[in-house]
Amino acid sequence: MIPHQQRKGTYFVHGPYMRCPACGQDRLGVLLICDRHYVRRCKHCTHDVHIPLPSLEKKVIYLDQFVISNMMKELDPGSPATAKGTNQGFYRTLFERLDRLFKLQLIICPDSPVQHDESVVDHRFNKLRLVFRHFSHGLGFEPPEAIFHAELLDAFRRWLGRPCAAPLDREFALNGKYNVWNDRLRIDLNYTLPGLEASLRETGENRTKHMRAVCERWRRAESFSFQAVMEGEARAIVEEPWRQWKQYAARIAAAELTPVQSESALKDLAALFPLAASGLVTHMLAELKELPVEERFDKVGRFFASEEARSVSYVRVSALFWASLARDVRAGRKPENFPTGSLYNDVDIVAAYAPYCDAMFVDKQISHLAAQAELKRELTPHCRLFSFRKGEDEQFLEYLAAIEREATPAHMEKVAEVYGADWPTPYVDLLARVD
Numbered sequence: 001m002i003p004h005q006q007r008k009g010t011y012f013v014h015g016p017y018m019r020c021p022a023c024g025q026d027r028l029g030v031l032l033i034c035d036r037h038y039v040r041r042c043k044h045c046t047h048d049v050h051i052p053l054p055s056l057e058k059k060v061i062y063l064d065q066f067v068i069s070n071m072m073k074e075l076d077p078g079s080p081a082t083a084k085g086t087n088q089g090f091y092r093t094l095f096e097r098l099d100r101l102f103k104l105q106l107i108i109c110p111d112s113p114v115q116h117d118e119s120v121v122d123h124r125f126n127k128l129r130l131v132f133r134h135f136s137h138g139l140g141f142e143p144p145e146a147i148f149h150a151e152l153l154d155a156f157r158r159w160l161g162r163p164c165a166a167p168l169d170r171e172f173a174l175n176g177k178y179n180v181w182n183d184r185l186r187i188d189l190n191y192t193l194p195g196l197e198a199s200l201r202e203t204g205e206n207r208t209k210h211m212r213a214v215c216e217r218w219r220r221a222e223s224f225s226f227q228a229v230m231e232g233e234a235r236a237i238v239e240e241p242w243r244q245w246k247q248y249a250a251r252i253a254a255a256e257l258t259p260v261q262s263e264s265a266l267k268d269l270a271a272l273f274p275l276a277a278s279g280l281v282t283h284m285l286a287e288l289k290e291l292p293v294e295e296r297f298d299k300v301g302r303f304f305a306s307e308e309a310r311s312v313s314y315v316r317v318s319a320l321f322w323a324s325l326a327r328d329v330r331a332g333r334k335p336e337n338f339p340t341g342s343l344y345n346d347v348d349i350v351a352a353y354a355p356y357c358d359a360m361f362v363d364k365q366i367s368h369l370a371a372q373a374e375l376k377r378e379l380t381p382h383c384r385l386f387s388f389r390k391g392e393d394e395q396f397l398e399y400l401a402a403i404e405r406e407a408t409p410a411h412m413e414k415v416a417e418v419y420g421a422d423w424p425t426p427y428v429d430l431l432a433r434v435d
């Protein structure tokens, strides 16, 4: 008889059960699943067994906000009937297929700070969040700006003829490990900064005005050259962190001359918080510490104006999107069809995340621009883009079906051993008890 150990809990132990090697009862359930092994514990005698798990090859799939939003409407009992069954039930089928593949440990759909910000301004934020966190299991992409800055720092080291640090791969672009066996449980903290919603709404409105003004300028310009627009956009994008850093440095210098006197000047103090760009430029200056100070600034400035800086993936892809849009406007796109400010987010997402995804489901606007030759050449070696254009929705479902067909029988058996045979049943009640 094995004595009961008081401190070993069995509350979280669940099926599937196996025979316990210690007491011989069929009560050896699953306690924990962590990355590359899992732990079984006997509900009868609390004997523990650690079992290694094989490596995984998950597909990384990014879902645009409109996909998340439509799946949420399908699952939400509070959504009006008119919001359900749209696109011939596509979103329900999509949810079921994604959920199955996610539970079979064959895919992961990382979330992103952009998704979070786009959801905060929606009154159904909690429901949207539950859907995108469900498929990401808490794994998220770093902000697009962080990826852009890392690419620039990498290019800067190349430009100096120095070896690059760690490669910019998926592990870098994501805030955690992705090829791991997920636990059944996910513990989540939901916190939103006070004032964020109002600030995001204002930014959104300003961006729409700016977008319209830019399109109008392209429309009225005397001449048009795709190459010239692309190069101009690339220059503007790449020089933005340098411009931000110079402004920030000037504010710091001014504050040193006239220090902030009282708490009433909180706004002035806020202006002294470093921007992400200051981290990037500080890293660059640190690479040049063998040079006199003035030469360091000069050299960093020359890098921001260099071909090497404009050649990083984020800049090339973003500039191609804007030049493709400008060509559309020149070809007669009507002002009422000019994009809203949300296009900035959509372009940011593809430019930053496509190199780290196997597939993305994007909106029609992005898909239309990305299908043009220049962007297609740039994006397709890395990532497949799907949308609602030209039957691509059906192709996306087929792409997902193929992922399961290609899984090995040994993998499927392992999933059943760890999670149980009924585990892949889609969790369509995800929002059933959410207000």
Ligand SMILES: [Zn+2]
Residues within 6 Å of the ligand: 020, 021, 022, 023, 024, 025, 042, 043, 044, 045, 046, 047
């Ligand atoms: Zn036992």
